Amino acid sequence: MKIVAVTSCPTGIAHTYMAAEALEKAAKAAGHDIVVETQGSAGSEAASTDDIRAADVLILAADAAVRDPERFAHLPRVQVRVAEAINKAAEVIVLAEEAARTAPAPVTAPAGALAAAGGSGQGGDAGPGTSTKGGAVRRWLMTGVSYMIPFVAAGGILIALAFAIGGAVEVTQVSVYDQFSVGALLFEIGATAFSMLVPILAGFIAYAMADRPGIAPGVVGGLLANAIGAGFLGGIAAGLLAGAIILGLKRIAVPAGFRGIMPVLVYPLLGTLAVGALMILVIGEPIAAATNALTGALQNMQGANAILLGVLLGLMMAFDMGGPVNKVAYTFGLAALEAGQFAPMGAVMAAGMTPPLGLALATVLARRRYTAQEHEAGKAAWLMGASFITEGAIPFAAADPLRVIPAIMAGSAVAGGLSMAFNATLQAPHGGIFVVGLVGNWPLYLVAIAVGTVVTALLVNTLKSFGRPTAEVVNDIPEPVHA
């Protein structure tokens, strides 16, 4: 699409040019051509008649009178205030796309239309976008991740502290509501924070796509992903679904009188209903079926090659970190433990520790490949990995699933396989470094974890060196390895 824009403000020194820059940046990000005529004090570079003739749509970002408006009379137009073009350029571009598509005749959006159409996006870390480019998907995921990271950090560190203070096994078995202890208190708070990971991730992926009306459908979709055991990949699906549904609803033209209630009532209501129904009816059933199938397949592995079993448990632990595949592996380890076989649990725990540890190491080895926020997440990930809190890796995996998930699966497979090869046994269901004293053959067990950690780090940084990280095909994540 070709856009011609005019920016203008009372003094014509600052905001005229900021708006021009913001519109150029947003248009480029959305894959459009744009010519901006800045009607300011630094000389007006007039749009050429060729530009104007070739344009599909006009954006007027003007708080002052526009010179020679008749030049643009034939174009569909979007009119906004200068501040809106600066603060919400991506949304203005979306409005322009809409105007170009739906209105052959000029349509003037009243000033403040943006607020009515979608609330204001704050934070500025990611505007809404309908770009078809892969970069948009990554931006949505990154936004979701950035809101999720504080929950991961707070919850993960509290749980690790709970393990350290109260004992890794005890705090998970005695509820603070039944019998008070500091460990159980910390664990309960941390676990509650963790229960918000997937809803927040989903809610803010949808927010990045569709602004505020996306939050409710996204959060509810994320809660349902928890309920059906779909894990963080289910949360990503819920967030993308919610965002897409709201964006679709926003395209439906509504009479002016209804515009005010659309973003606060109609969009969230319809979006939440649609996302919720899809999560329960369409996504929930296959996950339950796949869980049963995987459990059966693992049972058949009993007595097979121990190292192969360890590799398989490792792959599964790392695939979705708390999702259905991970749960099957963990439950298998637990069942074996109760049956008196202690090696599978050892492999499961080693494989669950290497994803956060490996990613933490990766951020240290290749500082420039990671954002400042990821460096912070990396620091917390050391502690979480050491405590067997695999969720510490989720911020990395959710932001760049196609590169991170294969790498952590490989590292966990190595750790799981080595743990079985060393016949490291574990008689506790949780605890990480805090229960290492209970591990049979613990020096070699630590070697298994260290090797898995290094493999993860080297592989993820190698994968990240291939091309720009654009998680364009989120649903193309490799299938789990079935037995």
Place this chain on the structure above:
Amino acid sequence: MTLTIDDITGPELVTLDLTTADRWAAIDQLADLLAADGRLVDRDAFVAAVRQREETGATGMEMGIAIPHGKSAGVTRPSVAFGRAPGGVDFGAGDGTPADLVFLIAAPEGESDLHITLLSRLARKLIHDEFRDALRKAVTPADVIDIIRKEVTL
């Protein structure tokens, strides 16, 4: 002649600790820097022009920046003063975000020239996260000028 950023600003026009949360006080403090550097012949007339511009529409933006500015005969040559306010100054951004990066732009009346073009380039740069982040991380006024000099050219 080659016009550079050093013609419109300098370390003496930069303060990294604006302590006020009030926009009028912030404007006053930055105007004092311009006056002390001999860039204003009539400080009050300039501040009045800035206030008038501020009344017609707030200059604070949601990304934590504000560009109060005024065109006045009280200005000798196009200039910009920069203040960083760790606590933020309310410049009336649409969503209430206080500005921690404040640029006070002073322009003389009359014909526009390359100085104004340079100022407009600076305004454009502020849209970019990396530029704002760099300004937020600068340690000394000289760092600020180095960053601007590197990024803003004709």
